[in-house]
Amino acid sequence: MKNSLTLAALTVLLSGCAAMSVEQCKTANWFKVGEKDGSAGRDMRLDRYYSSCQKANIVPNQSLYEQGYQQGLGYYCRPETIFNEALLGRGDFRVCPIEKRESLRMYYQVAHDYYVADAEFERSQRDSNYYLKELERNDLSVKDRDDYKKRLYELRINSGSVQSDYQDAVRNLERFKAEKGLK
DSSP: OOOHHHHHHHHHHHHHTTTHHHHHHHHHHHHHHHHHHHTTTTTOHHHHHHHHHGGTOOOOHHHHHHHHHHHHHHHHHHHHHHHHHTTTTOOHHHSOOOOHHHHHHHHHHHHHHHHHHHHHHHHHHHHHHHHHHHTSSOOOHHHHHHHHHHHHHHHHHHHHHHHHHHHHHHHHHHHHHHHTOOO
16 A cells, blocks of 8 residues: 555656646647747756656657757747847756857846846855844844854955946846847
8 A cells, every 4th residue: 555655656756847738749849849948948858748648648849840940949049039048047048059159148148148247147146145134133142143243244255346346247147138138
């Protein structure tokens, strides 16, 4: 009984990892599935669909999927899209066709550098505020107080570098946007 429950639980967990449900496999428009994956900047996921759909004895249409995927990449692999996705910490120009990658690399890099610098700046500010607030507590142990003071000191030492990196990233981003006519 215990083994069958464990097996059932494992089956439920693994089915949650499936790329498609059996019903989705039965009704899939493989061109549209590929187009959706490509326009989202995902790697090809056809192997996952094969795996998911074999339960329903359905074989994905590779040709239609690949045609749709290439069309979707055409939407995704535009400078503005790569730039905007990287600003959000998503996407990657390396899914694009090789002949487009070099022209897209800078759009990705400038936006990604800004995203990383902004995230680090925000984290530093958040951590500093947290430690300052914690140090105001009367019930804080001596060990925790010393630990928080040490962490706050380290943050303050690094804050100049973090702030400088952030300001550089902002300047580079604004300059790049102006040069490329981006909003």
